[in-house]
Amino acid sequence: MDPFEYNANPSRVVFGPDSIQKLPDELRRLKLSSPLLLTTPQQVSSGEDLAKILNAASIKPAGTYTNATMHTPSHITNEALEYMKSASADSVVSIGGGSTIGLGKAISVRTGLPHLCIPTTYAGSEMTPILGETQDGKKTTRSDPAILPGTVIYDVNLTMTLPTSLSATSGVNAIAHAVEALYAKNKNPIITMMALEGTKALAESLPTIVEDPSNQAARERAQYGAWLCGVCLGSSAMALHHKLCHTLGGSFNMPHAETHTIVLPHALSYNAPAIPEAMKLLAEVLPGSNGNAVQGLNVLLEKLKVKRALKDYGMKEEDVAKAAQIAVSNQYPNPREIKEEPIKELIRRAWAGEDAKDDL
Incomplete structure (x- = not known):
């Protein structure tokens, strides 16, 4: 160890x-x-x-x-x-x-x-x-x-009255905390356990909430998962995903939870080549992943029926290049080196609402 x-x-x-x-x-x-x-x-x-x-x-x-x-x-x-x-x-x-x-x-x-x-x-x-x-x-x-x-x-x-759309996006926002904790520069086995348990709880309960909003057991399990994922965020150094979302939120006024939901699979696909162990662990707790964590997130977002494009929330195509410049202006710890061109393509895909792919 x-x-x-x-x-x-x-x-x-x-x-x-x-x-x-x-x-x-x-x-x-x-x-x-x-x-x-x-x-x-x-x-x-x-x-x-x-x-x-x-x-x-x-x-x-x-x-x-x-x-x-x-x-x-x-x-x-x-x-x-x-x-x-x-x-x-x-x-x-x-x-x-x-x-x-x-x-x-x-x-x-x-x-x-x-x-x-x-x-x-x-x-x-x-x-x-x-x-x-x-x-x-x-x-x-x-x-x-x-x-x-x-x-x-x-x-x-x-x-219990939280709209299903907000339930879904705030839940994926929580999952994002856990995902980045799995490959944080200060990761540790305790937080890894919480990250996997929190992700599993949310990935299993959120689709149920979308289909049956009055399901109290699913709501409670989602709340439990969110608690664990929040602990992960508070105990780990966040990386590319959170930096991108802060750029998009602070500079382009994108809605917080919705932006995290859209960006997460794309940010994970960017880091995937540098985090094989985290990708393996994450795939094991995402239903429908078939061994591929990025696919697991794509499947989850489909089940949750959420919007997948930043342009749906008012971001303009000409903002993509500016967002990439801001995102790479200050280097920060990340498993994979931050480079402007692939980051620009990542943001473009998120802007357009495309599925995340393993080719960034």
């Missing part, structure tokens, strides 16, 4: 149906009494439901900020910080997907306030000490133990 280092990220997980009702107890455990609630404009009702639970337990929220936005733009963070200061909050509670959790992280790391989060998608951001922020059209990422939320509440009931 190769030598390795493993650092566990310290966070508390409360998992199970109706676990949202335990939020008051979690706040009391931390001796907190005035949380600021965070939502997106689309999830205002979730914040209202949360406030009712807290009020019933004699905990009065400091207020609710409802303008969390994709890619955590700096002006939104500054606006939320001003709101928080005027409300005299002693903690932050985010409920929603990556946009809301990202804002919670941005506030927490700037203020030192405890962050409790309640994910309603499968993106996995809640389990990472990583924060991606956008300013002036450029997305940058940083990692700091202080960014990691202290408590995560997984309540399957909050995912």
